[in-house]
Amino acid sequence: MNSPDNPQAAPPGGHVDSYYAATARSLPSLPILEGRAETAVCVIGGGLAGLTAALELARAGQAVVLLEAERVGWAASGRNGGFVSASFSESILKLEERLGIEHARKLYSLSLDGVSYVRRTIEENGRSDIIGGHGWLKMIRHGDSAALKRTAERMAQDYGASYRFVARNELAQYVSSKRYHGGMLDLSPFHIHPLNYAGLVAQLAVDAGARLFEKSKVIALRREAGTWIVETVRGTVEARQVVLAGSAYGGPSGGLARRVNAAILPVSTYVVTARSARLEEAIRFEGCLGDTRRAGDYYRIVDGPGGEGRRLLWGGRITTRRSLPPHLGEELARDIRSVYPQLDDLAIEHAWAGLMGYATHKMPLLGDLGDGLWACTAFGGHGLNTTAMGGRLVAQAIAHDDDQWRLFTPFTLNWGGGLAGRLATQLEYWRLQFLDRIEEARARRQARFGG
Ligand SMILES: Cc1cc2nc3c(=O)[nH]c(=O)nc-3n(C[C@H](O)[C@H](O)[C@H](O)COP(=O)(O)OP(=O)(O)OC[C@H]3O[C@@H](n4cnc5c(N)ncnc54)[C@H](O)[C@@H]3O)c2cc1C
Structure with a gap:
């Protein structure tokens, strides 16, 4: 198990130990940026937002370089629940x-386009x-x-x-x-294998002519004589435009980029996969499942590694801590058994954490920040359709002056509150959990006494 902040603990391949990494298929292996590169657009971040932007920019004939600190799909995009649905956080x-x-x-219609985009890309x-x-x-x-x-x-x-x-x-x-x-x-x-999907989008972007680099963390971003200078440890990119798609991981500091980072609250959430011989006694639905609580559980049945047997993939809980809880597998197993006590033979196989990037308004930060700097980030916990939508909107704006991104101008760069913001988020989660419990207790009482 790995902490979202501790790539050193990652298994071979550079991805955290997850069901997705264990069942990944043909992920592209990409070079490290060395030396100088010039390009029209530099995308910072190789999650689905950055990858989709890079793919659509390359398809539109733009020269594009994408820089990813770890591996493409390493963060939320390759670790999430895999539910692809309309709407936003x-x-x-x-x-x-x-x-x-x-x-x-x-x-809503743009969010639906995001769903169709993912389906079409796969099909x-x-x-x-x-x-x-x-x-x-x-x-x-x-x-x-x-x-x-x-x-x-x-x-x-x-x-x-x-x-x-x-x-x-x-x-x-x-x-x-x-x-x-x-x-x-x-x-x-529908639900997908998100790491394989990220690998597919990365490969399509490379095939379309985008230059993608992994293990190339951007450490500085500045403007010199009308050009953006994007520095990594071993290289530099000069670009006319820059797309910020680093989500909850900080991204480069300085100027407006710092304001984007400060507007994003990193929120951790957790997923496990588990074996049980009794899965079918409990769950007989092949789609996405979950509850409507304010901070609920979401889960689905997936194939076991090598197509062998079935597994329960279960996600839930939210915290603002960045280290991995020491007994994560046991805690989520308890959550599962509180819903399905018949799964008493449950054996956890993988347990991992992921970081979501939230703005205070729970909507993406999307659009032109001035001087050719673009935001395509903060997709929160509802990012599989919205990153596709956002990446496409930003690419169309850069390549064709399309201004649909302006629908997102009401969602501005509000300061996320730093440490105090994280604390407030944690307290809000506990408050919502408490309200959920009261509602459930009331329902149980009503069921018992018919009142
Ligand atoms: C556990 C979990 C479950 C979820 N479940 C669902 C779900 O079922 N359905 C759904 O729609 N959404 C879900 N989400 C949300 C969804 O995964 C995210 O909204 C989406 O993947 C965000 O994509 P992104 O590209 O913005 O960010 P990320 O995938 O986080 O990618 C950002 C990338 O930027 C890179 N980066 C950051 N800074 C730098 C830098 N300085 N230089 C270079 N690279 C940098 C990071 O290494 C990272 O790879 C879930 C999220 C989590 C964590």
Whole structure:
């Protein structure tokens, strides 16, 4: 197991020890930047935001260099839950309250384009092995399904989403758990092997002419005579434009880049994979599963290494600590058994952490910061569709002057609060957990006494 900040502890291959690294297929091996390079655009960060931007820039005929501190897909992009679905970290209905329905609809539609982009990229390149299953069953852990139904109706009526309400007795065909009281089934999301997807996008970018470098951490970024100078330990890139896509890992300091970093709150979250001979007794759904709690669990069934057997891939918990909790596997196993006590033979195989980058408004930081500096970052916990969307929007803006990114101008560079911001986030998570527990306890009482 590795800490998100401790690449030295990584297994061979330079990725953290995860189910994804253990089952990765044909990841490209890329050079270290040495010496000087000139380019039109330099992308900093080889997660899915930076990779998609580099791919789309190269496809649009731009000369592009991408610099990644570790390996492409090393961070959140290659460690996440793998759920690809519409929307953002902030809910669409909250965005509607803030910006009005027309603006919210345009944002939702862009988020859907991100979903289609991922699906198309996988299908057009004959990599259906990257997709693991379809549909998303979101379940409630309390008896009050009215709010869930209202959301489903609003999303159907005003945004064209198609959710189907699943009553408690119908849930039994998908899962066997006393924790859940009903659910909402959306057939359009799907789940992927995110590290293999990052490898595919990187390879496509290289094939399209982008120059990608790994183990090439950017340590300084400055402007000299109208050009951006991007320095790594062993090389320098001169570029007319720069795309910041470093997410929660700090990125280069100095000037506006520092303001982007300061606006991002790094939040850790955790995933395990586990074996059990009783998986099918508990879960009989091939798509994404999870609950609707404010800080809930999300999980899915995946193939075991070498296609052997089935595994449960389970994600949950949020903290602002950056080191790996010492008993992470046991803690998540406890969470799993609290939902599925029948999995008493559960054996954890991999347990890992990932860092998400959040802005205070929970929306991406996307767009032109001036002088040819672009932000394409802060996708939070909902990044598989939005990084595809963001990378494409920034590439289209640079290559074709497209101004759709302006839909994101209401989401500005607010200071994330540094250490105090991290503390506030942690306290907020505990508060939300507490509210979730109260709601569940109330539901249990009502179920017992019918009150
Ligand atoms: C455990 C976990 C589960 C998640 N589950 C889901 C999910 O199921 N569905 C979903 O939609 N989203 C999910 N997310 C969120 C999603 O993974 C992220 O939003 C998305 O991957 C962010 O992509 P990114 O490219 O912005 O950042 P990252 O993937 O974090 O990439 C940033 C890259 O920049 C590099 N970098 C940083 N600084 C520098 C520098 N100075 N020089 C060079 N390189 C630098 C880093 O090394 C890193 O590789 C999850 C996240 C985590 C952590």
